[in-house]
Amino acid sequence: MAIVDYPTGLGTVLMTKSRNQAATFSIYEPKSGPGYTKNTSIDVPVFWDVTFKFSAADAQRFHAWFMGPLNRGRNQFNMLLSTEFGNVSHVCQFMPDSLLPQSREANIHTYTAQIRSEAIKYP
Numbered sequence: 843m844a845i846v847d848y849p850t851g852l853g854t855v856l857m858t859k860s861r862n863q864a865a866t867f868s869i870y871e872p873k874s875g876p877g878y879t880k881n882t883s884i885d886v887p888v889f890w891d892v893t894f895k896f897s898a899a900d901a902q903r904f905h906a907w908f909m910g911p912l913n914r915g916r917n918q919f920n921m922l923l924s925t926e927f928g929n930v931s932h933v934c935q936f937m938p939d940s941l942l943p944q945s946r947e948a949n950i951h952t953y954t955a956q957i958r959s960e961a962i963k964y965p
Contacts, residue, residue: 844917846917846918846919848920848922852896852903852904854922855892855921855923861888863886864887865882866886868882888959890958891954892954892956893954894952894955896951896953897950904953915941915942917935918934919934919935920933925962925963927965928965930963933959934957934958936958937956940954
């Protein structure tokens with residue numbers, strides 16, 4: 843499966859996004875004595891709840907990219923995401939649940955989605 847690039851010149855994810863990541867450890871609390879920590883993994887994926895806002899022309903470009911090169915959201919894509927380390931390129935994929943519901947207010951088209959990356963990339 844090819845990794846495609848997010849379209850150049852198209853607006854990216856809005857700054858108002860949230861990020862979730864699973865823990866890399868579990869804490870066990872036995873019936874007696876102190877609890878202890880057990881490492882479960884060092885590579886956990888990260889999930890972002892994102893919002894895109896486009897003019898009508900950009901919404902058409904976004905939709906064409908999503909349907910064509912992205913194969914209706916099945917393919918992975920490279921995208922710059924703003925993190926606490928600045929704009930960092932991540933390999934992302936759309937999650938299938940609630941995939942790109944669209945709303946429109948005046949001439950602004952809004953899409954929301956959840957995207958996944960293997961990890962937070964540090965520059």
